[in-house]
Amino acid sequence: MSEKPASADVYELEFSVRDYECDLQGIVNNAVYQNYYEHARHQFLLGKKIDFATLHNEGIDLIVIRVEIDYKYSLRSGDLFKVTVTTHQEGALRLVFEQDIFKLPENKLISHAKVTGVGLNHGRPMKLEAVPGFEELI
Amino acid sequence: MSEKPASADVYELEFSVRDYECDLQGIVNNAVYQNYYEHARHQFLLGKKIDFATLHNEGIDLIVIRVEIDYKYSLRSGDLFKVTVTTHQEGALRLVFEQDIFKLPENKLISHAKVTGVGLNHGRPMKLEAVPGFEELI
Amino acid sequence: MSEKPASADVYELEFSVRDYECDLQGIVNNAVYQNYYEHARHQFLLGKKIDFATLHNEGIDLIVIRVEIDYKYSLRSGDLFKVTVTTHQEGALRLVFEQDIFKLPENKLISHAKVTGVGLNHGRPMKLEAVPGFEELI
Amino acid sequence: MSEKPASADVYELEFSVRDYECDLQGIVNNAVYQNYYEHARHQFLLGKKIDFATLHNEGIDLIVIRVEIDYKYSLRSGDLFKVTVTTHQEGALRLVFEQDIFKLPENKLISHAKVTGVGLNHGRPMKLEAVPGFEELI
Numbered sequence: 001m002s003e004k005p006a007s008a009d010v011y012e013l014e015f016s017v018r019d020y021e022c023d024l025q026g027i028v029n030n031a032v033y034q035n036y037y038e039h040a041r042h043q044f045l046l047g048k049k050i051d052f053a054t055l056h057n058e059g060i061d062l063i064v065i066r067v068e069i070d071y072k073y074s075l076r077s078g079d080l081f082k083v084t085v086t087t088h089q090e091g092a093l094r095l096v097f098e099q100d101i102f103k104l105p106e107n108k109l110i111s112h113a114k115v116t117g118v119g120l121n122h123g124r125p126m127k128l129e130a131v132p133g134f135e136e137l138i
Numbered sequence: 139m140s141e142k143p144a145s146a147d148v149y150e151l152e153f154s155v156r157d158y159e160c161d162l163q164g165i166v167n168n169a170v171y172q173n174y175y176e177h178a179r180h181q182f183l184l185g186k187k188i189d190f191a192t193l194h195n196e197g198i199d200l201i202v203i204r205v206e207i208d209y210k211y212s213l214r215s216g217d218l219f220k221v222t223v224t225t226h227q228e229g230a231l232r233l234v235f236e237q238d239i240f241k242l243p244e245n246k247l248i249s250h251a252k253v254t255g256v257g258l259n260h261g262r263p264m265k266l267e268a269v270p271g272f273e274e275l276i
Numbered sequence: 277m278s279e280k281p282a283s284a285d286v287y288e289l290e291f292s293v294r295d296y297e298c299d300l301q302g303i304v305n306n307a308v309y310q311n312y313y314e315h316a317r318h319q320f321l322l323g324k325k326i327d328f329a330t331l332h333n334e335g336i337d338l339i340v341i342r343v344e345i346d347y348k349y350s351l352r353s354g355d356l357f358k359v360t361v362t363t364h365q366e367g368a369l370r371l372v373f374e375q376d377i378f379k380l381p382e383n384k385l386i387s388h389a390k391v392t393g394v395g396l397n398h399g400r401p402m403k404l405e406a407v408p409g410f411e412e413l414i
Numbered sequence: 415m416s417e418k419p420a421s422a423d424v425y426e427l428e429f430s431v432r433d434y435e436c437d438l439q440g441i442v443n444n445a446v447y448q449n450y451y452e453h454a455r456h457q458f459l460l461g462k463k464i465d466f467a468t469l470h471n472e473g474i475d476l477i478v479i480r481v482e483i484d485y486k487y488s489l490r491s492g493d494l495f496k497v498t499v500t501t502h503q504e505g506a507l508r509l510v511f512e513q514d515i516f517k518l519p520e521n522k523l524i525s526h527a528k529v530t531g532v533g534l535n536h537g538r539p540m541k542l543e544a545v546p547g548f549e550e551l552i
Contacts, residue, residue: 018315019328020169022162024215024466029158030478031448038445039294046354052295052438053353064444068482077162077329078322156453157466162328168340169314172307177432184492190300190433191491202306206344215467216460296445298438300491305434353438 011044011085014104017075027074034067037099037113040083050133059122060131065094066116073103073110080104089138092127093118149182149223152242155213165212172205175237175251178221188271197260198269203232204254211241211248218242227276230265231256287320287361290380293351303350310343313375313389316359326409335398336407341370342392349379349386356380365414368403369394425458425499428518431489441488448481451513451527454497464547473536474545479508480530487517487524494518503552506541507532 015036023029042052045062052062075081084100097115102108119131128138153174161167180190183200190200213219222238235253240246257269266276291312299305318328321338328338351357360376373391378384395407404414429450437443456466459476466476489495498514511529516522533545542552 018311019318020161020167020311020314023158024160024162024164025470025475026162030481031158031445031452034445034448035294035296038296042295056439061439064485066482066484067444068480070480071478156449157456158449158452163332163337168343169307169310172310173432173434176307176434180433194301199301202347204344204346205306206342208342209340296437296443299434300436300438300440302438307434 009086011040011047012082013040013043013085014080014082015039017077017079017081019077022077027076028079030069030071033069033071033101033111033113036081036083036101037067037069037097037115040085040099041097041115044085045133048133048136050131055132058132060126061120061123062117062131063120064115064117066114068114070112071110072112073108075101075103075110081110087137089128090116092129093125095119095128095134095137147224149178149185150220151178151181151223152218152220153177155215155217155219157215160215165214166217168207168209171207171209171239171249171251174219174221174239175205175207175235175253178223178237179235179253182223183271186271186274188269193270196270198264199258199261200255200269201258202253202255204252206252208250209248210250211246213239213241213248219248225275227266228254230267231263233257233266233272233275285362287316287323288358289316289319289361290356290358291315292357293353293355295353298353303352304355306345306347309345309347309377309387309389312357312359312377313343313345313373313391316361316375317373317391320361324409324412326407331408334408336402337396337399338393338407339396340391340393342390344390346388347386348388349384351377351379351386357386363413365404366392368405369401371395371404371410371413423500425454425461426496427454427457427499428494428496429453431491431493431495433491436491441490442493444483444485447483447485447515447525447527450495450497450515451481451483451511451529454499454513455511455529458499462547462550464545469546472546474540475534475537476531476545477534478529478531480528482528484526485524486526487522489515489517489524495524501551503542504530506543507539509533509542509548509551 021028021032081103086098088096090096095117099113101111103110119126128134159166159170219239219241224236226234228234233255237251239248241248257264266272297304297308357379362374364372366372371393375389377387379386395402404410435442435446495515495517500512502510504510509531513527515525517524533540542548
């Protein structure tokens with residue numbers, strides 16, 4: 001019995017496909033999913049008061065070092081979908097974002113991504129626990 | 139009689155259409171032409187040693203205030219084309235870029251753009267003749 | 277005296293700026309505004325039951341032949357804004373979309389666009405009144 | 415002793431970064447690398463006379479099911495770089511593209527990608543050896 005429902009930990013953001021995001025084949029271009037995933041991550045981080053610009057001014061940059069995306073089904077013009085975000089720590093330095101895209105309203109899994117980020121302090125790898133605002137993420 | 143043929147004054151840059159630039163209808167999306175026009179303008183300016191970053195550090199920003207684009211024919215996946223750039227002054231403050239896109243090798247006119255830019259010195263409109271490097275453009 | 281307030285005729289769609297839409301200067305790239313304007317037009321047309329794919333299958337294509345955009349102020353990362361759409365006829369063949377972008381919540385005018393479209397029936401210009409669904413637009 | 419040097423098997427395509435591909439941080443946005451990788455793959459396939467449109471008309475679609483990208487260094491405005499492509503088979507159904515991005519002229523490794531594709535015959539997975547033109551790739 002879980003006292004904390006899984007869903008409480010999952011950030012979700014809804015989108016709809018815009019025509020200019022579709023390609024020759026009438027489906028959303030593969031690279032555009034990375035835009036969706038990134039926008040959901042940034043909104044998630046903003047909700048945690050983690051702001052790239054502010055951190056940058058303190059000499060800290062958050063960068064993505066690896067992206068893995070599985071494409072299961074395609075999104076098409078006009079489709080409504082949500083992007084989820086959860087995070088966990090990998091070692092002392094890596095923050096992993098696990099993300100899914102579900103087509104709505106049927107909640108069909110369209111794509112999964114694992115995105116690995118690190119923090120750099122004036123260009124040097126830093127422990128995640130030292131990044132302001134990361135307490136909740138790791 | 140001109141000793142310098144007109145063509146000598148026209149900057150040209152060649153491109154080819156990339157698949158991800160095409161949309162549902164199999165043709166280049168209208169907004170992508172603005173990318174092509176911008177890239178050609180920036181390369182043209184770089185060739186004149188006019189660099190946005192350097193100017194910015196001196197407090198000068200070059201910004202576009204108006205774009206007019208006529209779409210005559212469409213570009214498709216794989217098409218080869220060139221973008222041309224010429225400039226002239228409009229009043230003391232406005233630099234106008236007249237640009238064309240021609241499909242190659244047949245030199246068919248695909249689109250024409252008139253792009254109007256101004257220089258801002260710490261946010262205030264400045265005379266074009268005061269922008270470093272603009273002597274040749276106006 | 278109008279019994280129908282002007283605002284009743286203005287379609288509006290809200291957006292927020294996504295980080296990947298911003299460029300080197302930290303502002304939304306000029307070409308991205310065309311994406312915003314296009315998405316608002318397509319959503320507006322869908323609301324009128326005018327669907328590009330359906331029309332295409334009937335041999336009718338709606339295409340943009342001219343875009344004019346005035347850039348007054350810049351949008352930045354995270355900005356909330358709305359895009360408006362109104363239409364009127366120009367001659368027998370041209371449908372004009374007048375569109376504005378207003379930053380929210382202050383309703384500051386950021387950009388204005390005039391986008392001219394035509395209908396093609398198997399590649400030939402057609403009267404707007406003959407385009408299915410256009411009764412309300414012209 | 416190999417009569418055919420390894421490099422003869424590596425397809426390469428040169429690009430230069432366009433300003434609109436850079437984001438707030440002045441570096442190429444992560445998603446844009448996927449555009450670069452895709453364009454290089456499509457050009458590589460075209461060089462092998464493998465054309466998406468022609469195959470599609472025969473009921474065969476080539477789709478990407480997984481992308482893994484490692485980001486080692488960033489590309490910046492104006493950078494010249496090349497994208498490489500090699501392929502190998504994984505099982506009977508999967509074609510793997512191994513791709514690198516090297517900054518020029520110093521040949522510094524910027525990013526690596528492993529892209530996995532499959533062929534679908536009227537929506538069903540098909541053996542790679544049955545895809546017209548794939549003889550050389552597997």
